[in-house]
Amino acid sequence: MTAIQFINLRLPERPQQLAGLKVEDGRFVSDFSPGASPETVDLAGHLVLPGLIETHIHLDKACIMDRCRLSEGTLEEAVSSTSQAKAGFTESDVYQRGARILEQAITQGTTHMRTHVELDPGIGLTGFHAIRRLQKDYAWAIGLEICVFPQEGLLNNPGTEALLCEALESGATVLGGCPYMDSDPLGQIRRLFELARHYDCDLDLHLDFDLNPEGMTIPEVIRCTCEYGWQHRVTIGHVTKLSALPSETFLETALALADAGVQVTALPATDLFLTGRDASHNVPRGVAPLPKLHECGVTCSLSTNNVGNPFTPFGDASLIRQANLLANVCHLGTPAELARCLAWVSEESARMIRLPDYGLAPGCHADFLVVDVRTPAHVISELGQPLMGFKAGRQTFERSPAMLLRP
Known part of the structure; x- marks a missing residue:
């Protein structure tokens, strides 16, 4: 049984607070099964959105x-x-x-x-x-x-x-x-x-x-x-x-x-x-x-x-x-x-399109992206670029933020 937990993230409905998400067998869960020893991924305070x-x-x-x-x-x-x-x-x-x-x-x-x-x-x-x-x-x-x-x-x-x-x-x-x-x-x-x-x-x-x-x-x-x-x-x-x-x-x-x-x-x-x-x-x-x-x-x-x-x-x-x-x-x-x-x-x-089990709630498919912005509105106003994405809880890509090279 594959289990993973994502910590230090922000959710769309309450972006001011840090939260966590848990994934088991490709879906979000409210808690892991007894005995599970999940991998942990720290998302460094970034906003998480459904795919x-x-x-x-x-x-x-x-x-x-x-x-x-x-x-x-x-x-x-x-x-x-x-x-x-x-x-x-x-x-x-x-x-x-x-x-x-x-x-x-x-x-x-x-x-x-x-x-x-x-x-x-x-x-x-x-x-x-x-x-x-x-x-x-x-x-x-x-x-x-x-x-x-x-x-x-x-x-x-x-x-x-x-x-x-x-x-x-x-x-x-x-x-x-x-x-x-x-x-x-x-x-x-x-x-x-x-x-x-x-x-x-x-x-x-x-x-x-x-x-x-x-x-x-x-x-x-x-x-x-x-x-x-x-x-x-x-x-x-x-x-x-x-x-x-x-x-x-x-x-x-x-x-x-x-x-x-x-x-x-x-x-x-x-x-x-x-x-x-x-x-x-x-x-x-x-x-x-x-x-x-x-x-x-x-x-x-x-x-x-x-x-x-x-x-x-x-x-x-x-x-x-x-x-x-x-x-x-x-x-x-x-x-x-x-x-x-x-x-x-x-x-x-x-x-x-009548896509079932969509979102970030328990039971939904763990398809999501991580964006370096503060709120859902800022995703649009600031053209927030996704930093990473996940399909069924498996990471599919990663993008490094731009870095200034100061003299």
Whole structure:
């Protein structure tokens, strides 16, 4: 029986006091079994947080800027350029690029990740097979959940549905969608719900990704969620149209999302980079307004989306950096607001993806990170870098703080 105790640490709910945590067989416990002789680790007064959770990222198309064109910076260009690059993807290529981002994420404190993987007749299952290998090879440090989706259309792209079904029968656990790329957006939404019911899987959809308040597909997602009884099993990402709605329409939509249990993920780096490019002045921010959605009772998260491709030609897989970015965009600065930003990459994200046994309480998986800051709010305001991380109580990385070399 493996036992370990961590001493001289600070917990999020009472950071002013030193505390301890005990781990046995990969889980936090209130006390060790009789006779246990645990190893002791002194965390020197640092703050401990449950592991961060990436709810929406694309490992299969990361780090491809050297093969893509970037001149207009639009969503259309990003889709087209990435599609052309995707034609040359191999399993080894996807694996190596995905591993690079996974390793960055691990050292940024991420212990669980949902990655979206594109399937279509052109790429087939190449990306999926690579991500399945990554899922196995990096399980020692990060839990990897696979969401397969039709980036280039479903109803207008024959053969895609069969690939989605094959992947769902071979290890994928979430079904995604991209209705705005389909010849029949509402038809794609309805078909995805039918497939989700058949495979008993959650849905995670790219949705309403522009700043035109007209033509929202959110109402159809809400309707289908209620019709199929899929409450709290549906997430919609981007939904930048929400930022363009008049106040009354937004409030009505947000309350409807909350009532239906439809969850929202904001992707600030990508959404800021791609939207608002046609404005000559007063450029809109174009990010789903998470604070207002939260106030209306919507479960929210924020995430990275892309790293090093035409959708987002930068990034380091740091969820803390993404949370800091969202705080700037949404004018969040009080300790409570900053702590909420942290929650949107931790406990709120765990609720969104229905991750069991998450946290620092007895019985939870001992997945956590150690940060050299005073409070949860300071993690966001000071861009606190994780010093070390643990998966199931086993240390996965260590980072030494910078040192001044005074003369």
